[in-house]
Amino acid sequence: MRVGMGYDVHRFAEGRPLVLGGVEISHHRGLLGHSDADVLVHAVCDALLGAAALGDIGRHFPDSEERYRGISSLLLLEECTRLVGRAGYRPVNADAVVLAERPKLAPHIPRMCERIAHAMGLEPEAVNVKATTTEGLGFVGRREGIAAYAVVLIEKREEGAVS
Numbered sequence: 135m136r137v138g139m140g141y142d143v144h145r146f147a148e149g150r151p152l153v154l155g156g157v158e159i160s161h162h163r164g165l166l167g168h169s170d171a172d173v174l175v176h177a178v179c180d181a182l183l184g185a186a187a188l189g190d191i192g193r194h195f196p197d198s199e200e201r202y203r204g205i206s207s208l209l210l211l212e213e214c215t216r217l218v219g220r221a222g223y224r225p226v227n228a229d230a231v232v233l234a235e236r237p238k239l240a241p242h243i244p245r246m247c248e249r250i251a252h253a254m255g256l257e258p259e260a261v262n263v264k265a266t267t268t269e270g271l272g273f274v275g276r277r278e279g280i281a282a283y284a285v286v287l288i289e290k291r292e293e294g295a296v297s
């Protein structure tokens with residue numbers, strides 16, 4: 135067994151959809167990024183890559199590459215899962231926390247878990263997402279952006295398993 139952690143931040147911007155955990159959430163603005171700026175999925179990607187000592191998403195999917203513009207981060211998570219598989223591991227479970235003053239995320243969390251789990255080849259019960267405000271403090275509290283932390287556990291794949 136190996137464990138990895140991930141952390142990411144994206145700032146709010148007008149005229150962007152808000153996508154978290156692969157779920158588009160109705161809000162008056164979204165997050166800025168080269169991809170869909172799904173800060174939660176990015177933290178999960180980094181935790182997964184970190185567990186296998188494979189660096190981070192910036193190394194595998196540079197924001198200088200046009201092909202990643204606007205891409206669904208769930209596709210990046212699927213690719214991270216393949217990379218970890220080729221390194222001889224498979225995900226066991228993931229836990230994450232999203233730091234957001236607004237919007238209220240609780241109603242969307244079950245669907246986020248489903249989508250993240252699907253991208254990682256896991257059952258939805260193997261993924262947990264939590265949300266918290268920062269009680270008005272810091273950049274999250276000022277509603278300038280959203281942050282996310284994630285932890286992922288991986289284990290050795292059985293010999294002969296195909297990716």
Ligand SMILES: Nc1ccn([C@@H]2O[C@H](COP(=O)(O)O)[C@@H](O)[C@H]2O)c(=O)n1
Pocket residue numbers: 233234235236237238239240241265266267268269
């Ligand atoms: N963006 C958010 C933030 C929090 N929640 C839910 O509210 C609970 C209380 O949050 P505190 O920051 O006051 O501790 C939290 O446990 C979440 O269930 C949310 O849905 N969306």
Ligand SMILES: C[C@@]1(CO)OP(=O)(O)OP(=O)(O)OC[C@H]1O
Pocket residue numbers: 142166167168169170171172176191192193195196197202203
């Ligand atoms: C995901 C990538 C690639 O499209 O772009 P962004 O959406 O800007 O996200 P970030 O977490 O800043 O960096 C990783 C990038 O490589």
